[in-house]
Each structure stands twice: as C-alpha cells, then as structure tokens.
Amino acid sequence: MATKVHMEALSPTMEEGRLVKWTKHEGDAVKSGDTLAEVETDKAIMELVARADGQLIKVVVPEGSTVPVGNVVAWIGKPGEKVDGAREDKPAPTPTMSPRAAAPAPSPAQSTPVTPPAATRVKASPLAKRMAKDAGVDLKLVQGSGPGGRVVKRDVERAPAAQAATAPASATPRTADRAPRTGVPYEDVPLTQIRKTIAKRLAASLGPVPHFFLTTEIDMERAAEAREALNKQLGEEGGGGGSGGGGKISFNDIIIKAVALALVHHRACNAWFQEDHIRYWNEVHIGMAVAIEDGLITPVIRNADLKSLSEIGAEARDLAGKARNRRLKPEEYTGSTFSVSNLGMFDIDQFTAVINPPEAGIVAIGTIAPKAVPDGDRVSVRRRLRLTMSCDHRVIDGATGAAFLKTLKQMLENPLAMLL
Amino acid sequence: MATLTYRDALNQALREEMQRDPNVFLMGEEVGVYQGAYKVSRGLLEEFGPQRIVDTPIAELGFAGIGVGAAMGGLRPVIEFMTWNFAVLALDQIVNSAAKMLYMSGGQIPMPIVFRGPNGAALQLSSQHSQAWESWLSHIPGLKVVAPATPADAKGLLKSAIRDNNPVIVLEGEMLYNIKGDVPDGEHIVPIGRADIKREGSDVTLVCHSKTLTVAVKAAEQLAEQNVSAEVLDLRSLRPLDEAAILESVAKTNRAVVVEEGWPHAGIGAQIVDLIQRGAFDDLDAPVQRVTQADVPMPYNKVLERAAKASPEKVVAAARRVLYLE
Numbered sequence: 001m002a003t004k005v006h007m008e009a010l011s012p013t014m015e016e017g018r019l020v021k022w023t024k025h026e027g028d029a030v031k032s033g034d035t036l037a038e039v040e041t042d043k044a045i046m047e048l049v050a051r052a053d054g055q056l057i058k059v060v061v062p063e064g065s066t067v068p069v070g071n072v073v074a075w076i077g078k079p080g081e082k083v084d085g086a087r088e089d090k091p092a093p094t095p096t097m098s099p100r101a102a103a104p105a106p107s108p109a110q111s112t113p114v115t116p117p118a119a120t121r122v123k124a125s126p127l128a129k130r131m132a133k134d135a136g137v138d139l140k141l142v143q144g145s146g147p148g149g150r151v152v153k154r155d156v157e158r159a160p161a162a163q164a165a166t167a168p169a170s171a172t173p174r175t176a177d178r179a180p181r182t183g184v185p186y187e188d189v190p191l192t193q194i195r196k197t198i199a200k201r202l203a204a205s206l207g208p209v210p211h212f213f214l215t216t217e218i219d220m221e222r223a224a225e226a227r228e229a230l231n232k233q234l235g236e237e238g239g240g241g242g243s244g245g246g247g248k249i250s251f252n253d254i255i256i257k258a259v260a261l262a263l264v265h266h267r268a269c270n271a272w273f274q275e276d277h278i279r280y281w282n283e284v285h286i287g288m289a290v291a292i293e294d295g296l297i298t299p300v301i302r303n304a305d306l307k308s309l310s311e312i313g314a315e316a317r318d319l320a321g322k323a324r325n326r327r328l329k330p331e332e333y334t335g336s337t338f339s340v341s342n343l344g345m346f347d348i349d350q351f352t353a354v355i356n357p358p359e360a361g362i363v364a365i366g367t368i369a370p371k372a373v374p375d376g377d378r379v380s381v382r383r384r385l386r387l388t389m390s391c392d393h394r395v396i397d398g399a400t401g402a403a404f405l406k407t408l409k410q411m412l413e414n415p416l417a418m419l420l
Numbered sequence: 421m422a423t424l425t426y427r428d429a430l431n432q433a434l435r436e437e438m439q440r441d442p443n444v445f446l447m448g449e450e451v452g453v454y455q456g457a458y459k460v461s462r463g464l465l466e467e468f469g470p471q472r473i474v475d476t477p478i479a480e481l482g483f484a485g486i487g488v489g490a491a492m493g494g495l496r497p498v499i500e501f502m503t504w505n506f507a508v509l510a511l512d513q514i515v516n517s518a519a520k521m522l523y524m525s526g527g528q529i530p531m532p533i534v535f536r537g538p539n540g541a542a543l544q545l546s547s548q549h550s551q552a553w554e555s556w557l558s559h560i561p562g563l564k565v566v567a568p569a570t571p572a573d574a575k576g577l578l579k580s581a582i583r584d585n586n587p588v589i590v591l592e593g594e595m596l597y598n599i600k601g602d603v604p605d606g607e608h609i610v611p612i613g614r615a616d617i618k619r620e621g622s623d624v625t626l627v628c629h630s631k632t633l634t635v636a637v638k639a640a641e642q643l644a645e646q647n648v649s650a651e652v653l654d655l656r657s658l659r660p661l662d663e664a665a666i667l668e669s670v671a672k673t674n675r676a677v678v679v680e681e682g683w684p685h686a687g688i689g690a691q692i693v694d695l696i697q698r699g700a701f702d703d704l705d706a707p708v709q710r711v712t713q714a715d716v717p718m719p720y721n722k723v724l725e726r727a728a729k730a731s732p733e734k735v736v737a738a739a740r741r742v743l744y745l746e
Contacts, residue, residue, distance in 0.1 A: 033746055127674050127705040146706070146744050153674060153705040154744070 576610025
C-alpha cells in the first residue's frame with residue numbers, strides 16, 4: 001500500500017504552504033526522514049520530510065503550487081506500484097508567478113473534494129499531552145517532530161510557554177527596484193504567505209491595540225566612543241577573526257542590550273496583553289525586526305539582558321542571516337517579550353513602529369547623526385539618536401513608558417551604567 | 421565472592437541444595453556418569469551417589485512423569501533436559517500434571533519440582549534445536565518460569581526454584597554456560613519474580629532476559645556513544661513478572677524496547693508491551709518497540725542465522741526509533 005505524503009503544518013500558524021521545490025523526484029528512493037521538498041510557510045522555507053520508506057512513486061503537486069495543510073502532495077510506495085491519480089485536494093492549487101510553475105501538467109483524473117484534514121486533531125504522545133497540560137502549553141501551537149507530525153516530549157520541552165508572536169512593525173517597502181517600462185500598466189503579484197500573515201497580524205494590531213507614542217532624543221556620543229574602543233580592542237584580540245571584522249559590535253547590539261537591561265528595571269513594560277490578564281515576563285527576550293526580501297520577521301534574542309555585547313552581536317548576525325535566507329525555525333522567531341525595530345541604516349530620522357502583539361511595546365530606532373546641540377553657552381556637534389517607543393495603553397501608561405525610556409536614555413548616554 | 425562460570429554457579433547451587441535437603445535429587449539424560457551434557461552436574465554423582473544423581477533413558481515424557489510422581493510423594497526432584505527442544509516431548513507431564521496438581525487436588529498435593537536445561541538458539545543447530553520456549557511455558561498458570569542471565573542470578577534463582585513448593589522452569593543457555601561472573605559464596609538467594617536493573621539509564625528502557633541481556637548491554641554501550649542513556653532491565657523471572665520494576669523504569673525513561681530470543685507472535689515481549697500500555701500510558705512518549713527472532717524457523721546457514729537473531733544493531737535501531745532519532 002502506498003503512503004500519502006501530506007502538506008504538513010510546518011509552523012504553528014500555517015494553514016497552507018507553497019511548494020517551492022521538489023528535492024526528490026518521481027522514481028527516487030526515499031527513506032523516512034529524507035527531505036522531499038522545500039515548502040514556503042507563512043514564516044519561512046521549511047523542509048517537508050518523508051514519513052515512510054520506499055520510492056517517490058508519484059508527485060501530484062507541481063512546484064510553485066500553494067496547497068492547504070493536509071492535502072496529498074505525493075505518494076511513497078513500492079517501485080511500479082500504482083496509485084489512483086486522484087488529487088484528493090480541497091481547492092485546486094494556485095500556481096504563483098514562479099516561471100517554473102508556468103505550465104503544471106494537469107493530473108489525469110480531476111480532483112474530487114475530500115473531507116478537509118482534521119486540523120484540530122493534534123497527534124501527540126501520551127507523555128507530551130500530560131506535560132503540555134501540566135505546563136499550560138497549547139498543543140495546537142506546538143510543532144510536532146515525530147512521525148506524521150506527532151508532538152513528542154522534546155517538542156513540548158522546546159515550546160515557549162505561550163503562543164507565538166508574529167510579524168511586527170515598520171515594513172521596509174520592497175519597491176526599491178525600478179519598474180520596467182514594458183507597456184504593461186501594472187503587474188499583479190500574488191500575496192506570498194508571509195505577506196498574508198503580515199497583513200493579518202498588523203491589521204489585528206493597529207485596530208484593536210490602542211497605541212500611543214513617546215519620542216526622545218538620545219546623545220550617542222559616549223556610546224559611539226565606547227563602541228569604537230571596544231571594536232578596537234576586539235580587532236586587536238581577534239587577529240585572524242575572519243572576513244572584514246565580522247565580529248564587531250554595532251549600535252544595534254548596544255541598543256538591544258540597553259533595552260533588555262532597561263526592561264529588567266521596568267518589568268511593567270516587559271509584558272504581554274492576554275485576553276483576560278497581563279503576563280509580566282521575568283525573562284527578557286528581544287524581538288529584532290529584520291527586513292527580508294518581501295517582508296519582515298522578528299527573530300528573537302533570548303535572555304538578551306544576560307548576554308554580552310559580542311554574544312548579542314554574533315546572535316543577531318546569525319539570526320538576521322537566517323531570516324534573509326528564510327531558514328529561521330519557529331522557535332527562533334517566536335516568544336519575544338519586547339521588540340526593537342531599526343531603520344537607522346535607511347537614514348530615517350524618526351518613525352513609529354507597530355506593536356507586535358501580544359507584546360506591549362516596541363522601540364523604533366532612527367539614524368544616528370551629528371547634530372548641533374547647545375553645550376552651556378556654546379554649540380557643539382554631537383552624534384544624536386531619535387528613538388520612539390510605541391506602547392499598548394492597555395498595559396503601559398504614559399508615565400510608565402516614560403520612566404522606562406528615561407532609564408534607557410541614561411544607559412545609552414552613559415554606557416557604563418549598563419555595568420551597574 | 422568467587423568468579424565462576426554460569427555452569428559452575430548452577431553446579432554450586434545444586435550441590436549446596438542437595439547438601440542442605442536430602443529430599444533433593446537430580447534426574448535426566450547423562451547427568452551421572454557423563455556428568456551432564458554441559459557438565460553442570462560435574463562431581464555430583466561422586467558426592468551424592470546414584471540414588472540421588474539418576475541417569476535416565478532417552479525418554480523425556482517418562483522421566484518427567486517419574487519426577488512428578490516423586491514430587492507428589494514428597495521428594496524435591498530436579499529434572500534436567502538436555503535441551504528444552506527435547507522437553508517438548510515432556511510437555512504433557514509439565515503442563516497437564518505438574519502445573520495442575522495443586523489446583524486439581526484442591527490444594528492437597530504440592531508440586532515442588534524443577535525442570536531445567538538450556539533454552540533458545542546456540543550456533544548452527546538449525547530449526548528444531550534452536551528454539552526459545554519461554555512464551556509457551558510462561559503461558560501456563562501453575563508454572564513459574566525463570567531465565568537467569570548471569571552466573572550469580574543462575575545460582576540464586578536455581579536455589580529459589582529448588583526451595584519453591586511449585587513447579588519452576590529454569591531456562592538456561594548453551595551460550596551462557598561459559599560466561600563468567602562474580603558469584604556470592606554459600607547462601608545466595610535471588611527471589612523469583614524480581615527483575616534487576618543491570619545498567620542504569622535515563623532515555624530508554626531496554627527490557628531483556630537470559631541471552632538477550634548481552635545483546636541489550638552491547639546496544640546500551642553503542643547508544644552511549646551516541647549520547648543516549650539506555651537503562652537495561654533484566655527480567656530474570658518471566659512468571660511471575662516484576663511488573664512494578666518495568667513500570668517504574670518506563671516512568672523514568674518514557675520509552676521502551678523489549679528484546680527477546682523468541683518469535684514475535686504472542687511472544688514475551690507482547691506481554692510486556694501490554695503491561696506498559698496499560699500501566700504506563702501517560703508516561704509513554706513513543707510506541708514500544710520489540711526486537712525478536714525473525715518470524716521464521718531458525719536457519720542453519722550461519723549468515724541467515726545471524727540475520728534472524730536479535731542483535732545489538734537491531735536494538736540500537738529500535739531505541740533510536742522510540743527516541744525519534746530516525
């Protein structure tokens with residue numbers, strides 16, 4: 001009997017996936033655990049793996065198709081084994097712009113509607129169920145790593161205590177490319193999975209979340225001096241530390257560290273708004289908005305308050321690289337308690353970021369630029385940063401947010417304060 | 421404490437029990453003059469004489485029946501079968517007489533008898549002489565079944581078997597007789613119905629008995645190299661079964677692989693799996709896996725025989741499956 005290969009839920013919120021690429025092809029021998037295809041979820045490109053041994057005898061979904069979770073995408077069986085060509089799909093797959101998907105060969109038999117997959121039934125080992133219950137983890141939000149997506153002990157252990165946060169603030173516009181003048185007035189581009197999620201999430205934020213904004217200007221002169229000194233020291237120590245001083249500390253790293261430390265002193269801002277309660281976090285996990293080709297995502301630097309600047313820098317670079325390659329794992333972009341969005345590199349003086357629910361706050365970082373500022377009765381030129389905090393008023397009040405910003409400002413203006 | 425072979429540990433148990441109780445006697449093919457097909461009874465004829473070390477004709481049903489009669493008369497016979505493959509001929513006496521006597525006599529006639537001999541496959545003895553009978557024997561109410569894997573357990577369990585007032589089956593192993601181990605001197609008793617953790621671990625429980633202890637220990641060593649901590653639980657007694665020990669270990673590791681020499685269908689492992697799924701359901705992180713002999717008569721061909729037997733590699737693979745490592 002041939003085994004069906006289903007589109008699996010590869011992220012906690014995935015409802016459909018786009019089959020980017022088949023890494024195995026009809027006739028290839030496959031073993032349980034082998035990667036069959038790359039699938040674009042609403043967050044990242046994930047691997048769809050075989051759950052059976054045998055031969056990939058039939059591929060029923062062409063590359064580029066978008067397929068609901070639970071639908072059959074291929075069959076694994078014995079060589080020569082026949083499977084009925086029926087697609088067993090819900091809606092027909094929608095080919096996207098990908099040129100490779102231009103002409104998917106239609107399968108012989110037309111699709112017959114089949115009962116939708118039991119999306120609500122979570123397969124979990126008895127132990128995983130018991131552990132989830134004890135820990136208050138919602139199994140529906142846990143990615144199962146066992147056969148057929150079964151949630152097992154290790155998955156519950158890795159699950160963050162509550163559900164995922166998703167895409168946040170300040171999308172970088174994608175339209176940097178100049179539009180070609182081909183005579184066609186416009187181009188319709190289907191929404192990618194991540195674009196759909198961003199739309200859903202942001203609409204769910206600005207609508208119901210009552211935002212207010214606090215802006216402050218911070219003198220970064222001493223932080224800049226400290227950074228230069230640190231990087232000089234790192235350069236001397238590092239010696240052959242790889243290409244072009246990749247291990248250097250950036251302003252972003254310093255800001256993440258300062259935000260994390262300030263949150264330790266202002267737990268009221270390190271919180272999640274939940275339907276009937278507010279969860280104040282004792283741990284500090286900073287979400288870091290990263291622009292990617294057609295959207296953005298917030299990988300998480302966990303326990304950023306406990307990490308050194310060089311640890312934060314290394315982790316941030318690693319996560320940003322993974323984000324851009326769409327290789328972030330769900331546990332790498334969920335569970336942040338507060339976020340930072342930085343558009344300084346785009347020469348933006350100041351902006352407001354949209355809160356990443358259920359978090360209660362986000363800080364938006366503008367560019368660090370030299371400015372003339374009064375200095376006693378003289379005017380001196382100093383590097384300055386404008387920073388805006390967005391607060392969820394259901395959690396944070398004006399004075400609460402202002403107190404947090406004051407601490408943050410002190411830390412950045414006097415980096416030694418971070419050592420206190 | 422002395423280092424003894426499994427065979428000498430059994431010999432020590434027999435000698436000490438015969439010295440201790442004049443009603444104990446040994447009967448079977450070649451046990452006297454030849455001193456046992458596997459030399460378990462070496463020196464016993466010389467010490468105890470032909471009345472207590474009794475050579476029999478090749479007639480398993482007959483001498484098993486004589487043993488049953490002797491036990492009914494108040495003696496404590498130890499019946500040696502040259503192998504359990506030959507004891508199939510005596511099953512009527514074992515199952516229909518020995519196992520039922522106390523019950524059918526309304527508790528009037530106890531049956532203090534031991535049936536012992538090598539069980540399971542050795543090397544290239546082919547289908548008829550390479551069989552593991554424990555699931556047949558453990559099936560029968562009225563019998564106790566033990567399967568020691570080490571010299572110390574062999575001594576301690578044989579002594580318990582001889583002192584028990586019920587028929588006890590002692591499953592030994594041709595491939596076990598030469599293994600060596602520390603054996604406590606003198607009064608060393610291993611109670612029937614008590615399993616033993618032979619190696620502690622935290623990630624998966626390997627349930628085994630008799631010859632599969634070696635298989636499980638080797639598997640545990642290989643797993644340790646892969647950073648998997650396997651607990652090796654030696655059942656020692658198959659009936660009664662130490663259910664508490666099995667459940668306790670699975671509650672700790674959340675995963676189990678059951679290893680046995682016999683065939684899969686209705687095997688000992690099936691009984692263990694049944695126990696675990698009922699008694700440790702909420703502790704399980706994966707379906708229990710079994711490693712058994714292949715479901716075929718044992719091949720004579722050396723390569724096929726090796727392929728048919730439970731092996732450390734098969735146990736490692738099964739352990740990795742319950743750990744979701746493949």
